Amino acid sequence: MKQRFKLLRFWAAVITAKCAIVILRLFKSGGTSLPGKLALKLYPQILDHLAGLFRVTMITGTNGKTTTSRIVLSMMEQKGLKVITNKSGANLSSGITTTLISALTLGGRPRFSHALLETDEAAFRTLAPRLKPETVIVTNFFRDQLDRYGELHTTVNNVREGISRIPDAVLILNADDSLCASLGRNAPNKVIYFGMGEGIYPESGASINSDAAFCIQCKSRYEYSSVTFGHLGHFRCPSCGYERPHTHVECSGILFYDSLGSHVEISGPDLRISVKLALPGLYNIYNALAGASFGLALGLDEKAIAAALSGFECGFGxxxxxxxxxxxxxxxxxxxxxxxxxxxxxxxxxxxxxxxxxxxxxxxxxxxxxxxxxxxxxxxxxxxxxxxxxxxxxxxxxxxxxxxxxxxxxxxxxxxxxxxxxxxxxxxxxxxxxxxxxxxxxxxxxxxxxxxxxxxxxxxxxxxx
The missing domain is CATH 3.90.190.20 (Mur ligase, C-terminal domain)
Structure with missing residues (x-):
């Protein structure tokens, strides 16, 4: 009887949310969060139920979540997977609930096998254990909206706590970010690191900002052999020895770089490609590296990874x-x-x-x-x-x-x-x-x-x- 009551609540929440989506979009509203809020109100455990219907990939971090999501989606499409994703960027529990419900039939059956979910870094701590992702990509950590997120290390620790409760998930982490890379230390998870090769970036005059100038382990000041931007680069703590981990996927060369995009070489033990990226900026090279790492984990060959990187569409805005x-x-x-x-x-x-x-x-x-x-x-x-x-x-x-x-x-x-x-x-x-x-x-x-x-x-x- 108790199980039947849960199913009735689940079905009622799904129908209510779907009706709200239709009505809101008829009035030219996105309908990306309110339907999920209604569903969560009717059935607070609905995310736990929904998570069991999809194979989930989560992407979090301060910058680059939306663009990385688009690249990863291209990788999954190259693999022939049927994927639902929160393209609008509604990345809190309500938006993610709306996304997953929109992927169901009226009878509550999933129309997609996989879910690719951009996730707010502050919400990751509670969402990850509920969604039970197979793969988690963390792009980077920078100081962002202190009134909402608080001190930067608080955000990192929130993500760390979420990861600690999903030991079976594959982690794809930015090796050049000392904060991000630390998530893989002593974790039981399989970890794939990505980053920029030593000194190959085209910009000069880079300076290390104050976001993460000091060692996350012992608080000594890092030494850098090269810096890309912010606190990203080849870091090492002279006191405790914590340093940039070895990368599995790396940008090993930048052949061309201008306001329209870049032509880069990406390499690793099982990967060596040369690809043109349609988006400019060093930060988009990092997003491409995260996507290539996911493609490698997905089992794509070099040709498929290169096709996904060169053909993806940027997110709105x-x-x-x-x-x-x-x-x-x-x-x-x-x-x-x-x-x-x-x-x-x-x-x-x-x-x-x-x-x-x-x-x-x-x-x-x-x-x-x-x-x-x-x-x-x-x-x-x-x-x-x-x-x-x-x-x-x-x-x-x-x-x-x-x-x-x-x-x-x-x-x-x-x-x-x-x-x-x-x-x-x-x-x-x-x-x-x-x-x-x-x-x-x-x-x-x-x-x-x-x-x-x-x-x-x-x-x-x-x-x-």
Whole structure:
């Protein structure tokens, strides 16, 4: 009787959530979280039930989750697997519940064999034991939304606790991140490490930030033989000997690198490929390495891994490019100092003039504390100022962004404020010349608002597709 009651609650939760998804999407709402919230309210144990219906892969970390998810999805499709994934980026328990329920028939049977789930790093501790993943990919750890996540090591320990409760999962970890790599130490799990080869990255002037300058084991300062960005690189503690682990998948060469992408060599004991990546930036090379590591674990051959890496589609708002007549609009999500600095380094590779717009919000999903803007190296904008036609600031905290640009050395007569997103898009595109790019750098909720407008104007896909 008790088991039958649970099944009835499960079925009722599924039907309610599915009805909510249909209704919300009829009204052009994503329906990515509310249906899951309703299902969890009706049947709090529904995630435990759902987890048993799919073979689960989880991806977590501060930066790169969505793009890495897209690459991993390409790998799984190369293998011929039927996969459901939370493409919208709704990565808390409610969003993941919605995703899994959407993959069921009305009778509660799964229409997919596998589930690929991007997971918020703060929620990973409780979600991982419930979802029981076969594979977990951790991209990196950087300081992000201190008002929500707290101190960085708290986030790392939350993920560590989640991993400790899934000893059978294969871990795919960033070897160049001392925090991320530490998750594999003394763990019973099978671990696959990925990273950049010694000194092969194309950028110079890298400096180690304060996110993880000191040894996670003994608190001594790390020594680095090479650095890619932030605290990522070939590290070693001179006191206790903790050092970057040996990699199974490594970027062994960068043959070409510009504002459109890169051509890289990826190698390992069972892998050696040369592949063109459609997304620019060092951080996307790391995402590709994580994806290649997963492909290797999945049993794909070199040809299939190379095909998945060269053919994947970027996630919405993550270097998303929209062709508009004879010009293009590029939207790049920004959310923390390290990621923002990498976007600014990417802009340095732009050869043609461009318009640059910042849309900064401080809603809960963005992080209500925007003091992190002062940790971003906006001073590098002086190196590209002659190529920037104008600087626009928008969003709830437009004034704060304008002040930050002023102190970065940008002349105030070149900083234009436009809080109406429609007008921002119109004005910025009008100032963008033929063959040039308008770059919009929004925080998360600003990205959703701006993309909603762009969808109506230019017929983009819905963000949950």
């Amino acid at each position: 993550r270097m998303e490019t929209i062709a508009i007549q004879d010009k293009e609009l590029k939207m790049i999500l920004v959310k923390n100092p390290t990621g923002f600095n990498q976007v600014l380094r990417y802009l340095l590779t732009q050869e043609k003039p461009f318009v640059l717009a910042f849309a900064i919000n401080d809603r809960l999903a963005d992080g209500t504390d925007i003091s992190w803007l002062w940790d971003v190296d906006f001073e590098v904008l002086a190196l590209m100022a002659e190529r920037v036609r104008n600087f626009y600031v928008s969003g709830i905290r437009a004034e704060d962004m304008a002040v930050r640009l002023k102190y970065a050395g940008i002349s105030t007569d070149r900083i234009r404020m436009e809080k109406d997103y429609r007008q921002l898009i119109t004005r910025a595109l009008q100032e963008t010349g033929a063959g040039e790019t308008c770059c919009i750098l929004p925080t998360y909720t600003a990205m959703l608002d701006i993309r909603r407008i762009l969808k109506k104007q230019f017929g983009l896909k819905e963000f949950w597709k």
